[in-house]
Amino acid sequence: MLSLVVPIFGPPAAGKTTLTLQLSRAPGRRIFRLREHVPQETLAATASSPEQLGWIDDFTVGNAVRRYFADITTEPDVHTVLLDNFPGSGIQVGQLMAAIETLFPVPHVEAVEVITDARTLRQRARNRKVCHHCERDPIHDPRLPATATAVDPWTCAGCGGLLHPRRGDSPRLFKARLQRYHRSAEEIRACLAAAEIPLSQLDTTNTIDGAAELLAPLLISRSPAQ
Numbered sequence: 001m002l003s004l005v006v007p008i009f010g011p012p013a014a015g016k017t018t019l020t021l022q023l024s025r026a027p028g029r030r031i032f033r034l035r036e037h038v039p040q041e042t043l044a045a046t047a048s049s050p051e052q053l054g055w056i057d058d059f060t061v062g063n064a065v066r067r068y069f070a071d072i073t074t075e076p077d078v079h080t081v082l083l084d085n086f087p088g089s090g091i092q093v094g095q096l097m098a099a100i101e102t103l104f105p106v107p108h109v110e111a112v113e114v115i116t117d118a119r120t121l122r123q124r125a126r127n128r129k130v131c132h133h134c135e136r137d138p139i140h141d142p143r144l145p146a147t148a149t150a151v152d153p154w155t156c157a158g159c160g161g162l163l164h165p166r167r168g169d170s171p172r173l174f175k176a177r178l179q180r181y182h183r184s185a186e187e188i189r190a191c192l193a194a195a196e197i198p199l200s201q202l203d204t205t206n207t208i209d210g211a212a213e214l215l216a217p218l219l220i221s222r223s224p225a226q
């Protein structure tokens with residue numbers, strides 16, 4: 001039964017996806033990524049304009065979140081949902097809470113903001129790569145961090161194909177995404193506080209693995225007896 005929901009937000013390239021992937025290895029945990037639950041046409045529309053930066057309209061987000069939580073509660077083995085890069089705005093905090101409050105019993109919500117210094121962010125954005133072959137993104141904009149072979153940083157360890165930089169990591173788009181994050185983060189924190197959701201900050205500057213270990217006790221103490 002779903003008992004814990006962990007919204008994870010933070011600047012681009014702070015390590016949110018890597019962190020959620022690591023934490024999701026334990027049984028009973030799932031990752032929610034918004035773009036996997038919105039129609040392909042909607043994603044395609046956000047990709048056509050660089051200024052939108054993948055922004056998805058509130059109506060679509062509200063529906064996607066509500067449907068996701070209604071479905072996940074029918075899976076008896078799932079006790080924890082980690083939200084990778086969600087909420088992205090104050091409105092989305094409200095949409096999340098509206099979806100969760102209809103569930104019975106209402107799961108506990110515990111938010112995490114991933115923080116890293118500006119230098120590390122730029123460095124990670126420069127170095128990270130994606131694989132178009134291993135991650136079949138519906139609009140050909142893969143996001144998941146790919147692992148390179150030991151001998152060649154541009155060869156995918158998964159399929160042997162060529163790795164690419166992430167589209168949104170180009171210097172111009174990255175700067176715009178970082179600015180958007182700084183504008184929305186304050187609003188997200190305020191809305192979480194208004195909803196009385198505890199928020200911890202997690203520093204991933206040194207290692208993302210180490211940060212995942214710091215977060216592990218919180219997930220265990222909040223999940224059902226094991």
Ligand SMILES: [Zn+2]
Nearest residue numbers: 131134156159
């Ligand atoms: Zn690959």
